[in-house]
Amino acid sequence: MTSIDGSRRAPISGPRIERREAAPQTPRGYLERLPITLVLDRFPIPILAVHEDGVIVYVNAAFADMLGYGCSSELIDRRAELLLADTDHTKFGIGCLRGEPSRVDLRHREGWTLHTLVSTSALVRADDPVALVAVHDMTEQLWARTTFEIRPGWSSGQRSSFGA
Numbered sequence: 001m002t003s004i005d006g007s008r009r010a011p012i013s014g015p016r017i018e019r020r021e022a023a024p025q026t027p028r029g030y031l032e033r034l035p036i037t038l039v040l041d042r043f044p045i046p047i048l049a050v051h052e053d054g055v056i057v058y059v060n061a062a063f064a065d066m067l068g069y070g071c072s073s074e075l076i077d078r079r080a081e082l083l084l085a086d087t088d089h090t091k092f093g094i095g096c097l098r099g100e101p102s103r104v105d106l107r108h109r110e111g112w113t114l115h116t117l118v119s120t121s122a123l124v125r126a127d128d129p130v131a132l133v134a135v136h137d138m139t140e141q142l143w144a145r146t147t148f149e150i151r152p153g154w155s156s157g158q159r160s161s162f163g164a
Contacts (some may be wrong), residue, residue: 067108083106115137
């Protein structure tokens with residue numbers, strides 16, 4: 001093997017040595033070294049991050065799946081308000097995600113509405129350029145509640161037949 005200065009060098013042979021940092025001394029130290037997106041990717045809870053300009057910067061697989069998308073990358077770099085079921089609401093950005101937990105109707109890829117509860121942002125400083133929230137699909141719970149309200153005597157009638 002010839003180097004830049006023209007001298008001959010023996011080729012490097014043998015296994016490559018991988019250098020690793022020392023293992024953390026505490027379980028908390030282990031957690032502190034994990035990249036946040038690795039952790040969020042593995043959460044079974046739908047997670048959404050929106051930049052202050054209203055563009056989606058991160059969703060995990062659970063969020064993409066909840067909205068019917070095959071992978072997270074289909075939602076990244078899209079305007080967050082495009083996810084809203086009600087087109088009258090044109091603002092779905094960092095401002096409303098920093099407030100109190102709120103109910104937001106999102107549009108599934110196939111067009112139907114998901115009734116969700118969006119948490120407050122995990123990033124709470126006023127100068128954080130990103131809002132990071134957890135999203136809970138409440139559609140089935142609301143349907144069950146609606147069914148219960150339509151037939152109000154249903155529960156008492158059912159309880160008496162089960163208790164007999």
